[in-house]
Amino acid sequence: MRPPGTLPAEPARSDTPASARTRVRRIPENGRYDEASVRAIVDAALMCHIAFCDADGMHCLPTACWREGDFLYIHGSNGSRMLKVLQSAPSAAVSITHLDGLVLARSAFNHTMNYRSVVIYGAFEIVPEQHKAASLAAFMEHIAPGRQAQVRAGNAKELAATTVLRISLQEAAAKVRAGAPDDDEADLAWPVWCGVWPMALTPQPPQRDPSCTLEAPEYVLRWNDRTFCAR
Amino acid sequence: MRPPGTLPAEPARSDTPASARTRVRRIPENGRYDEASVRAIVDAALMCHIAFCDADGMHCLPTACWREGDFLYIHGSNGSRMLKVLQSAPSAAVSITHLDGLVLARSAFNHTMNYRSVVIYGAFEIVPEQHKAASLAAFMEHIAPGRQAQVRAGNAKELAATTVLRISLQEAAAKVRAGAPDDDEADLAWPVWCGVWPMALTPQPPQRDPSCTLEAPEYVLRWNDRTFCAR
Numbered sequence: 001m002r003p004p005g006t007l008p009a010e011p012a013r014s015d016t017p018a019s020a021r022t023r024v025r026r027i028p029e030n031g032r033y034d035e036a037s038v039r040a041i042v043d044a045a046l047m048c049h050i051a052f053c054d055a056d057g058m059h060c061l062p063t064a065c066w067r068e069g070d071f072l073y074i075h076g077s078n079g080s081r082m083l084k085v086l087q088s089a090p091s092a093a094v095s096i097t098h099l100d101g102l103v104l105a106r107s108a109f110n111h112t113m114n115y116r117s118v119v120i121y122g123a124f125e126i127v128p129e130q131h132k133a134a135s136l137a138a139f140m141e142h143i144a145p146g147r148q149a150q151v152r153a154g155n156a157k158e159l160a161a162t163t164v165l166r167i168s169l170q171e172a173a174a175k176v177r178a179g180a181p182d183d184d185e186a187d188l189a190w191p192v193w194c195g196v197w198p199m200a201l202t203p204q205p206p207q208r209d210p211s212c213t214l215e216a217p218e219y220v221l222r223w224n225d226r227t228f229c230a231r
Numbered sequence: 232m233r234p235p236g237t238l239p240a241e242p243a244r245s246d247t248p249a250s251a252r253t254r255v256r257r258i259p260e261n262g263r264y265d266e267a268s269v270r271a272i273v274d275a276a277l278m279c280h281i282a283f284c285d286a287d288g289m290h291c292l293p294t295a296c297w298r299e300g301d302f303l304y305i306h307g308s309n310g311s312r313m314l315k316v317l318q319s320a321p322s323a324a325v326s327i328t329h330l331d332g333l334v335l336a337r338s339a340f341n342h343t344m345n346y347r348s349v350v351i352y353g354a355f356e357i358v359p360e361q362h363k364a365a366s367l368a369a370f371m372e373h374i375a376p377g378r379q380a381q382v383r384a385g386n387a388k389e390l391a392a393t394t395v396l397r398i399s400l401q402e403a404a405a406k407v408r409a410g411a412p413d414d415d416e417a418d419l420a421w422p423v424w425c426g427v428w429p430m431a432l433t434p435q436p437p438q439r440d441p442s443c444t445l446e447a448p449e450y451v452l453r454w455n456d457r458t459f460c461a462r
Binding site: 026047050051053058076081092093099109113121147154181188192193195196197198199205207209210212220 | 251252256257277278280281282283284287288289290291292293295307308310311312320321322323324325326328330332333335336337338339340342344346348350352367371374375378379381382383384385389393411412418419421422423424425426427428429430431432433434435436437438439440441442443445446447448451454459
């Protein structure tokens with residue numbers, strides 16, 4: 001994992017909001033601005049949602065993502081409308097959310113969810129041609145360590161048809177809720193079951209393609225150990 | 232589940248895009264515009280991401296959601312910036328995505344993901360005061376059938392402090408990828424494991440609050456049977 005050479009190095013991160021728009025407004029005590037929290041949530045993600053705007057109005061689209069250093073990366077076809085718009089958009093926002101559970105309180109209005117989320121503000125920049133292949137290899141390494149050396153690598157035509165963009169994590173905020181319901185004192189004797197219904201994005205057993213007769217390599221066998229839930 | 236009385240009834244849905252911006256651009260054969268596909272994906276969701284714009288630029292924020300009839304509902308504090316902006320925003324976009332798996336092809340550039348997603352375009356409208364309580368009860372029914380009658384119900388003050396918004400599903404599109412990798416003919420003999428790594432948002436065993444001594448009701452015991460993956 002290396003930041004593309006010609007692009008800026010990683011600056012330090014503060015534990016206060018990087019900007020007014022990054023400050024968590026609702027339930028501010030759940031806001032986290034430290035680099036480790038932001039990175040942990042980003043690294044547990046395989047996809048993000050991106051908000052952008054064009055002549056048709058607002059858009060909110062999901063796409064695969066990965067982190068290298070202090071940047072979140074995305075990629076896609078050169079023909080992608082989203083990637084074309086994001087290259088020149090002065091403002092975009094990216095959100096990553098892990099839903100960790102439903103919180104069942106004694107009062108209807110104290111029900112909530114447990115989650116880990118990050119919102120990133122800023123503008124995307126294009127990753128230069130000479131760094132694209134290494135960035136895409138880093139993505140493969142994030143998904144399946146060791147696989148890049150085994151697959152049929154991308155050729156010049158495939159690489160040329162692909163755009164890689166990145167956005168700095170400098171203007172990012174995390175928001176996390178975990179744990180038990182938080183009932184009002186006056187409701188504590190209310191006779192209803194309360195607690196947490198946890199949930200987690202869970203790997204299921206790998207499904208080898210019917211046309212494939214090869215034994216599963218180590219990283220395939222380890223798929224079931226992957227964790228996308230709160231640790 | 233009933234649509235709020237004074238608001239428009241549900242119109243019919245076509246299986247072609249409702250508008251130019253709803254048309255799926257990338258891999259159009261994965262696009263689905265029929266009502267049943269959109270509703271199935273929405274109903275499997277507990278949360279969505281919403282794109283909106285204010286003086287600070289673009290935002291992309293997660294929030295809980297539920298469906299009643301042909302509308303997606305969200306709620307929150309009256310003080311929520313997002314809810315305030317969405318009430319008057321001429322354009323917003325909502326995205327729901329279920330990540331169903333990683334697809335490991337023989338060539339690097341044919342790797343992809345399996346997913347079910349919906350994007351909704353349009354403007355949010357406020358749910359009138361007289362319908363708020365019933366809408367929030369429908370949300371509880373969606374989460375935990377039967378619980379609304381057991382919890383300490385919201386009082387007038389709590390209800391007054393809460394805003395409920397909804398957006399029509401008329402201008403929505405679904406996009407779905409499922410199944411095996413799709414390798415090029417020329418790559419079929421490449422000697423690398425290929426197949427699918429499925430994943431699913433999976434309910435974990437309910438955690439009763441330590442302060443609660445009540446037996447779990449039926450809907451709690453059934454939590455582990457809930458399905459958020461592709462059926």
